[in-house]
Amino acid sequence: MADRKEIKSKYTADRQIPGAFEGETVTRRAFMTTTGQVAGGVAAAAFLLPALGFAFGPVFEEYHQPWQVVGNTEDFGPDTYVPRTINLTEGIGDSGKSTVYVRKFNPRVDQVMKKQDEYNNYIAISTSCMHLGCPVHYVNAAQRFICPCHGGVYDFVGKVQGGPPVRPLDRFYTRVANGKVLIGPRFSVNSELQRFSPRDPGEPLDGVGQYLYPSTPDLRKIPGTGGSQ
Amino acid sequence: MAKIKVPAPPVPDQLKPKPKRPGKTYGPQTPVEHGAEAGASAVGWIDERTSLSGGARWMMFRKVPKGTNWFYTLGSATMFAFLAQAVTGVFLAMYYDPSPKGAYESIRHINDDVFLGEFVHGMHKWGSSVMVVLIFLHMGRTFFFGAYKYPRELNWVIGVVLLILTMTMSFTGYLLPFDQRSYWASIVGVNINGTGPLVGPYLNDFLRGGPYFGATTLSRFYSIHMLLVPGAIAALMGFHLYLVARLGTTAPPWLKPKTAEALREEEVSA
Numbered sequence A: 001m002a003d004r005k006e007i008k009s010k011y012t013a014d015r016q017i018p019g020a021f022e023g024e025t026v027t028r029r030a031f032m033t034t035t036g037q038v039a040g041g042v043a044a045a046a047f048l049l050p051a052l053g054f055a056f057g058p059v060f061e062e063y064h065q066p067w068q069v070v071g072n073t074e075d076f077g078p079d080t081y082v083p084r085t086i087n088l089t090e091g092i093g094d095s096g097k098s099t100v101y102v103r104k105f106n107p108r109v110d111q112v113m114k115k116q117d118e119y120n121n122y123i124a125i126s127t128s129c130m131h132l133g134c135p136v137h138y139v140n141a142a143q144r145f146i147c148p149c150h151g152g153v154y155d156f157v158g159k160v161q162g163g164p165p166v167r168p169l170d171r172f173y174t175r176v177a178n179g180k181v182l183i184g185p186r187f188s189v190n191s192e193l194q195r196f197s198p199r200d201p202g203e204p205l206d207g208v209g210q211y212l213y214p215s216t217p218d219l220r221k222i223p224g225t226g227g228s229q
Numbered sequence B: 001m002a003k004i005k006v007p008a009p010p011v012p013d014q015l016k017p018k019p020k021r022p023g024k025t026y027g028p029q030t031p032v033e034h035g036a037e038a039g040a041s042a043v044g045w046i047d048e049r050t051s052l053s054g055g056a057r058w059m060m061f062r063k064v065p066k067g068t069n070w071f072y073t074l075g076s077a078t079m080f081a082f083l084a085q086a087v088t089g090v091f092l093a094m095y096y097d098p099s100p101k102g103a104y105e106s107i108r109h110i111n112d113d114v115f116l117g118e119f120v121h122g123m124h125k126w127g128s129s130v131m132v133v134l135i136f137l138h139m140g141r142t143f144f145f146g147a148y149k150y151p152r153e154l155n156w157v158i159g160v161v162l163l164i165l166t167m168t169m170s171f172t173g174y175l176l177p178f179d180q181r182s183y184w185a186s187i188v189g190v191n192i193n194g195t196g197p198l199v200g201p202y203l204n205d206f207l208r209g210g211p212y213f214g215a216t217t218l219s220r221f222y223s224i225h226m227l228l229v230p231g232a233i234a235a236l237m238g239f240h241l242y243l244v245a246r247l248g249t250t251a252p253p254w255l256k257p258k259t260a261e262a263l264r265e266e267e268v269s270a
Helices: A028-060 B031-036 B038-050 B052-060 B070-092 B103-112 B117-144 B153-175 B180-194 B200-208 B217-247 B260-269
Strands: A068-072 A082-087 A097-104 A122-126 A137-139 A144-146 A160-162 A171-177 A180-189
Touching (some): A028 B200, A068 A082, A068 A097, A097 A180, A122 A180, B031 B038, B038 B052, B052 B217, B070 B117, B070 B217, B103 B117, B117 B153, B153 B180, B153 B217, B200 B217
Antiparallel strands (some): A082 A097, A097 A122, A137 A144, A171 A180
């Protein structure tokens, strides 16, 4: 009973361990155990970390949407939308394509931004519903965008008028070069139509929304084009 | 009826059965007897080198409580549904092409051209629903029979993880036929993931392998569907079964334990 309470010396030599030398505090058994575990850990990390980086890499890799010609400037009027097909992803055929609705800037309905810039002369509306990403279509008679999945309705400028969507329809930067209208990267807008870095559908941008649903490093708006981050 | 004695045909000496050696009367003697014992002796050969029979006996010959009934087979039924998915899935992978340009065409080829292709694909497709239904019935049985209580809480937790993994299988497998329905359902499903605050946007980019549904999204889903999650399910299912054997099953709730009074009377009368 008495030896159980006995405090062992930290020196192996004092503990009568065979082969101990003076000043040694780590037993060979403990040293081998630690070495074995560290070696195993290093070996596992050597394949796990690169593999995880490989799988998660695309999340942090910025994607650059190329500018694409969608037509001549005279193809688009200010009062209705013209559907055009663009490539969101190259090389995967039809599944990489998406429809955008394009029209000329209309001072009667579009609010003039404080800093009116070159990207705003034509309005290109994304067809991805801001509820969960189904494809919306523009109904000319009603001047509304309608989503077939869960009944989302947007007005002429893409603001939510009814149903479950959480923010107005996303837009694309547009610019004019040599009489052609070009469509560039996508950006998201809040209910005041301020530009934000692109978010996925279902992620609100009003109030705390922009902080609860941060933009991801792989898709950014063009720097210095208004709005918040 | 008199037996007719047919004279034995002349057989060369080396083919005649050897007379038994004195003292060696056990075990199979003739080739026929050896043949009949082949299965047992193969099992014996393996068991002598692995001692697996002890574990198998521990697993298979357990005491089960009185009142065990058909509801207790729902777990095994789920496991067999999983095995059917695994087997049909492995063979579907022989014809499937997980590329955005080839996926739909390869599924069409499986359904229309490959011998029994539509049947095997159908088993996999409908079998997934069967597995989901069975796993919920199994969960309901466990819940209503109170089989999640001490000491089986960990097995309940593992079961819930298995349920989530099964849902992951359903979600990632839904995209693979790559028709309009699976494409848009996956878009919607990924965006539902995105509505999780803070992590949602990153989870989306991880699932798609980028900001948009891209060239590697399909192969990503395919890899998760056929390698990552099935491995995890198989491993957890093994642990789930180990705990069932270790802890035993519960009696149905309508069988009340004997009261102390009844036990005492039993003792007295004995």
